[in-house]
Amino acid sequence: MFEFVSLRVDQYMSAPPVSVDPHTPLAEVEQLIEIHGFNGCPVVDADGRLLGMVTGFDLIKVCEIGPEALVPHYGAIMQRPVHGVMSPVPQTVDPELPLTRVLQRMIDHRITGLAVVDSDRLVGMITRRDVLRALRESSPAESSDPQEGSPS
Amino acid sequence: MSTLLFSDPVFRRHDTSRGHPECPERVDAVLDALSKPNFGALQRRIPSPATVDRLASVHERRHVEAVLQAIPAQGHAFLDGDTCVSPDSGNAALCGAGAVCEAVDEVAQGRADTAFCAVRPPGHHATADVAMGFCLFNNAAVAAAHALNAHGMNRVAILDFDVHHGNGTQDIVWSRPGILYVSSHQSPLYPGTGRASERGGSDNIVNMPLPPNSGSTEMRDAYGAVGLPALEAFQPDLIILSAGFDAHRLDPLAGLNWTEDDYAWLTKRVLDIADRLCGGRVVSTLEGGYHLGALGNSVAGHVRALMGASNSEDSC
Numbered sequence: 001m002f003e004f005v006s007l008r009v010d011q012y013m014s015a016p017p018v019s020v021d022p023h024t025p026l027a028e029v030e031q032l033i034e035i036h037g038f039n040g041c042p043v044v045d046a047d048g049r050l051l052g053m054v055t056g057f058d059l060i061k062v063c064e065i066g067p068e069a070l071v072p073h074y075g076a077i078m079q080r081p082v083h084g085v086m087s088p089v090p091q092t093v094d095p096e097l098p099l100t101r102v103l104q105r106m107i108d109h110r111i112t113g114l115a116v117v118d119s120d121r122l123v124g125m126i127t128r129r130d131v132l133r134a135l136r137e138s139s140p141a142e143s144s145d146p147q148e149g150s151p152s
Numbered sequence: 153m154s155t156l157l158f159s160d161p162v163f164r165r166h167d168t169s170r171g172h173p174e175c176p177e178r179v180d181a182v183l184d185a186l187s188k189p190n191f192g193a194l195q196r197r198i199p200s201p202a203t204v205d206r207l208a209s210v211h212e213r214r215h216v217e218a219v220l221q222a223i224p225a226q227g228h229a230f231l232d233g234d235t236c237v238s239p240d241s242g243n244a245a246l247c248g249a250g251a252v253c254e255a256v257d258e259v260a261q262g263r264a265d266t267a268f269c270a271v272r273p274p275g276h277h278a279t280a281d282v283a284m285g286f287c288l289f290n291n292a293a294v295a296a297a298h299a300l301n302a303h304g305m306n307r308v309a310i311l312d313f314d315v316h317h318g319n320g321t322q323d324i325v326w327s328r329p330g331i332l333y334v335s336s337h338q339s340p341l342y343p344g345t346g347r348a349s350e351r352g353g354s355d356n357i358v359n360m361p362l363p364p365n366s367g368s369t370e371m372r373d374a375y376g377a378v379g380l381p382a383l384e385a386f387q388p389d390l391i392i393l394s395a396g397f398d399a400h401r402l403d404p405l406a407g408l409n410w411t412e413d414d415y416a417w418l419t420k421r422v423l424d425i426a427d428r429l430c431g432g433r434v435v436s437t438l439e440g441g442y443h444l445g446a447l448g449n450s451v452a453g454h455v456r457a458l459m460g461a462s463n464s465e466d467s468c
């Protein structure tokens with residue numbers, strides 16, 4: 001269990017991350033999210049700078065029934081480019097940040113994943129699953145030890 | 153202005169088991185940072201171990217003996233879920249307390265102005281009768297008692313900027329009006345003590361809990377409004393620093409966001425007060441700090457300030 005506290009984001013993030021450019025149609029984004037089981041997908045410019053994130057929530061929200069149509073015109077909506085739909089990224093993490101701090105941020109902000117950014121460039125994504133994997137892999141001995149917690 | 157650096161290979165040999173954050177590499181990170189040319193003026197010293205009698209000035213004697221008896225001849229033993237000892241741990245702990253006491257001797261007798269003790273294990277969680285939180289003996293409290301007993305001082309202040317509250321130091325200082333304990337720490341966090349309402353038997357404890365995710369601004373505000381005025385009002389004859397560097401923004405065990413500059417800033421403010429009130433006498437001892445890079449850089453700023461801000465090229 002002690003090992004977990006020395007683990008850093010860059011040891012457990014997915015890299016290079018799947019990302020899209022700002023002109024990608026929403027249909028393509030939806031497919032990516034479907035295939036990879038992502039909660040969201042980062043949007044980057046030609047230089048790899050992070051512009052925003054598009055999530056399943058963003059895709060649902062753009063189909064909301066509004067004053068301009070009686071039903072959501074799904075086919076037409078999915079042809080729109082992602083840059084008009086993506087959300088700004090309120091916080092990113094450094095590759096060298098300890099995973100203990102990522103875990104705390106996921107709790108504090110109820111977020112499933114964070115973009116990893118190194119001098120403005122997107123270099124990875126770190127998710128709840130990655131943090132759980134790090135916890136699991138850093139404590140194999142304890143989880144299988146029936147003596148755990150008994151005084152020595 | 154002369155500054156001593158106490159270190160000993162035994163601090164590296166305190167083996168806390170694989171992957172433990174309070175690891176021997178912490179001492180390497182500190183000493184590497186202090187091996188740069190601008191630390192050439194540091195006078196390096198190797199400490200002698202403290203005696204059981206000396207530790208018994210703040211710890212219960214049977215506790216000291218029990219801790220030393222719990223040290224295994226080989227392998228590891230856990231004193232609690234976090235606190236691991238191995239064959240050299242007893243020696244390291246005795247030398248750690250010895251280092252801080254010797255630093256007090258040197259500074260009290262005017263042979264040095266300031267000192268930094270690069271010791272392991274840390275001390276501030278060790279209460280009068282419990283070893284916990286990576287700590288065996290309370291180095292800072294032992295040294296404060298030594299300054300009062302052996303050097304005829306009347307008032308010694310301990311300022312603790314480790315991110316965790318020094319419950320052990322508070323426990324020992326509570327009913328000792330000759331010692332002031334000032335602590336900044338994240339709250340909530342281990343070990344759960346350190347509310348501002350905990351003020352000691354004679355208002356000699358000043359706790360400054362800081363909220364998670366807070367950083368330089370909150371820290372400087374707290375010290376400016378509460379911690380430093382309390383230190384000044386106490387009119388200490390000597391200031392001992394429980395110097396933990398785990399409030400740094402990269403530290404894995406806590407959630408504050410201090411920077412290297414914050415440590416240098418705080419150290420300079422303390423030195424200013426020491427210069428005005430007690431001939432500049434400041435003894436600092438290492439507590440926590442678990443991100444090795446951040447630890448090295450933060451200690452460098454801290455020790456540069458101990459060596460005299462006026463000689464330093466940087467100003468914060």
Ligand SMILES: [Zn+2]
Binds near residue numbers: 314315316439440441
């Ligand atoms: Zn600490």
